[in-house]
Amino acid sequence: MNRDKGMRKDFFFDPSNSPVVDKVGVEERVSRFQKRSIKKESKLQGLKMILNMIDLTTLEGKDTEGKVKQMCFKAKHLHDSYPGLPTVAAVCVYPSMVKTAKLAVRGSGVKVASVSTAFPSGQAPLEVKLTDTKFAVESGADEIDMVISRGRFLKGDYNFVYDEIAAIKNACGKARLKVILETGELVTLDDVRKASDIAIHAGADFIKTSTGKISPAATLQVTYTMLEAIRDYYDETGIMIGMKPAGGISNSKLALHNLVMVKEVLGSMWLSNEWFRFGASSLANDVLMQILKTETGIYQSGDYFSID
Amino acid sequence: MAKEKNISWDYSPAPENTSHVKVKERYELYIDGKFVKPESAKYFDTVSPSTGKKLASIAYGNEKDVDKAVKAARNAYVNIWSKMSGAERGKYIYRIARLMQERARELSVIESMDSGKAIRESRDVDVPLACNHFFYYAGWADKLEYAFPNRKVESLGVAGQIIPWNFPILMAAWKIAPALATGNTIVIKPAETTPLTAMKLAEIIHDSGLPAGVVNVVTGYGDTGAAIVNHNDVDKIAFTGSTGVGKIIQKAIAGTKKKATLELGGKSANIILEDAPLDQAVEGIINGIFFNQGHVCCAGSRLLVQESVADKVIRKLKRRMETLVVGDPLDKNTDVGAINSKEQLDIIKKYVSIGLEEGATMHQISCNIPKNGYFFAPTIFTDVAQSSTIVKEEIFGPVLTVQTFRTVDEAIQKANNSEYGLAAGVWTDKGSRIFNLTTKLNAGVIWANTYNKFDPASPFGGYKESGFGREGGLHGLNAYVKLR
Secondary structure (H helix, E strand, O other): OOOOOOOOOOOOOOHHHOOOOOHHHHHHHHHHHOOOOOOHHHHHHHHHHHHHHEEEEOOOOOOOHHHHHHHHHHHHOOOOOOOOOOOOOEEEEOHHHHHHHHHHOOOOOOEEEEEOOOOOOOOOOHHHHHHHHHHHHHOOOOEEEEEOOHHHHHHOOHHHHHHHHHHHHHHHOOOEEEEEOOHHHHOOHHHHHHHHHHHHHHOOOEEEOOOOOOOOOOOHHHHHHHHHHHHHHHHHHOOOOEEEOEOOOOOHHHHHHHHHHHHHHOOHHHOOOOOEOEEEOOHHHHHHHHHHHHHHOOOOOHHHOOOO | OOOOOOOOOOOOOOEOOOOOOOOOOEEOEEEOOEEEOOOOOOEEEEEOOOOOOEEEEEEOOOHHHHHHHHHHHHHHHHHHHOOOOHHHHHHHHHHHHHHHHHOHHHHHHHHHHHHOOOHHHHHHHHHHHHHHHHHHHHHHOOOHHHHOOOOOEEEOOEEEEEOOOOOHHHHHHHHHHHHHHOOOEEEEEOOOOOOHHHHHHHHHHHHOOOOOOOEEEOOOOHHHHHHHHHOOOOOEEEEEOOHHHHHHHHHHHOOOOOEEEEEOOOOOEEEEOOOOOHHHHHHHHHHHHHHHHHOOOOOOOEEEEEHHHHHHHHHHHHHHHHOOOEOOOOEOOOOEOOOOOHHHHHHHHHHHHHHHHOOOEEEEOOOOOOOOOOOOOOEEEEOOOOOOHHHHOOOOOOEEEEEEEOOHHHHHHHHHOOOEEOEEEEEOOOHHHHHHHHHHOOOOEEEEOOOOOOOOOOOEOOEEOOEEOOEOHHHHHHOOEEEO
């Protein structure tokens, strides 16, 4: 395995040694997170944390500067009639929209994440992926969300996948690298774990479940399996890796269950947008609705929350 | 970039509401379809182990009460129950199951109040499983000829049943359901520390219209149980509890016509092989030993872990233990509730001090343990051997011993090298290893890649000092019938 291109050369890594995962056991464990009680103050605190962890996302062929600007405005002004709300963590766009987004969020602390590497399929030569990535970084992206080559992974060509991630990491410069596994295409939790280990060892700063284009996406089972990989790596090296479930998390309850899981598997050190993100487009409004409900006791109609 | 700060985010207390629960000040004996005062005129207290507060006064049944109950049971057997068709018996058992389901929430809350077990368990495990046992055996009542093809099936008569405090309503269901399905009548004695759900079950049975005398509930202490065991007109003894008492019972009924099933103690091995899904195995270890505060006869109290992964497993286990919530059994967040009684707490403490004296290394979780009531922090011991007292003897509490092994044969030898033989767990990714181990382990129940899973259709029981006879499933019928 070519370890030279990786950012971390501290020890030998062999993906065939990745731990096996028992799906039934994972389902049982995950059901326990859903039974923790999050109410009142802890719910409000949790909901605000969720808002602050969202990567507000638009990844459509029909994206335009106009659409991106409006979404960036929403990122900064989630619900101004309720004071004290945080902003989202980042906006997530295609490379061609990075410049626009960067300008639109300037001064707000909201970061700009760009997907790259021929997102979402990743079916392009490495040179194209590197160019894609460099373009996004040079346009000002703070974070790069790359996709792994799932075809190569499923063929068992783990070296290829590893080397590609390491090469993209080098091209990222100061930008943090999120590695999208597209777990819906990997299917088994064993492979989710193996892909997580490869991504982490090859230099990922974050590992991310999905592109949002494939279903199922960020199920609790998948996210849990990835959190375990992060935890084992931390135990071995002391290095923290971030986690980003993306796709399919559209309501507050599921997002809160994710937070419970992060707290119990990784610990409260990970409970900030430095280390945990939600990739979502519609989650923010559901969280806002819940926050206002804790205040007023009633749910407002969807029309009271802006859709950008 | 590395901001390593801890964000404090805590769960909300979620205590289960107890206002819907009706606990009477005093509970009488249930004999011959009536709630009657004990001959002794004596009552004892049942207390909540999580608060130490009294919940109710419970009738103290003596020999005379037991005699009345056995006579009522005999009368009901001869005149009604043994003559009734299986289909008719089944209807009553179904009715009891449905009534229990309707009152599931109340039963769960009372179970947690009286026994100290976490509401998450009584709500999700004990009560649903108890209902399912009644449903399951109700189905057998009119199909006994198919359960034992080409044999004539006869009931035994009056069954004396003595049940423990660790799963009060579930053990009552395990005992009552198969006995009724096979056409026997019953005198049952719940444990002295946990009689409330049994008395609630008596009320449900009463409401079901079951003919008077078919089920009689006599509360009391060990002497009450002894009166049942020694009564001349009892045909069958079914006991779940300690090996010590089991031995006394077996001596007492030697030479009599009484049949017996004894479900006794255990010191079950939970075996983690190096190729196992380790994170799920850690869950299995947690579930094996901390489920119901370790008050489980089949608890995976001896962890055997392959040396190549031992450090990793222990590290993961310690970390996972830190996330356990120990506290109010009625709080939905609670993972580990209260120790059932002061007596049991003292026994656990005694074993822990023996472990320390013998040089074992102790690790306990750091979370706050409530000051009031009887609580004990989840505990693991490393640096122990087969010859350590805490490895040999059943502690019946949240205390795990951790030993390592090098080869599969060594694991089998260590697992079988015990006075007990109730259960075992095997964790491996290889199907062939599962089959190899399950055929060689001397235990009544063996789980593969899981632990502490129960189902009415699955038989349960042990080898060696863990007892004999099987409860649950088709095998469970066997214990209550004569075959010709």
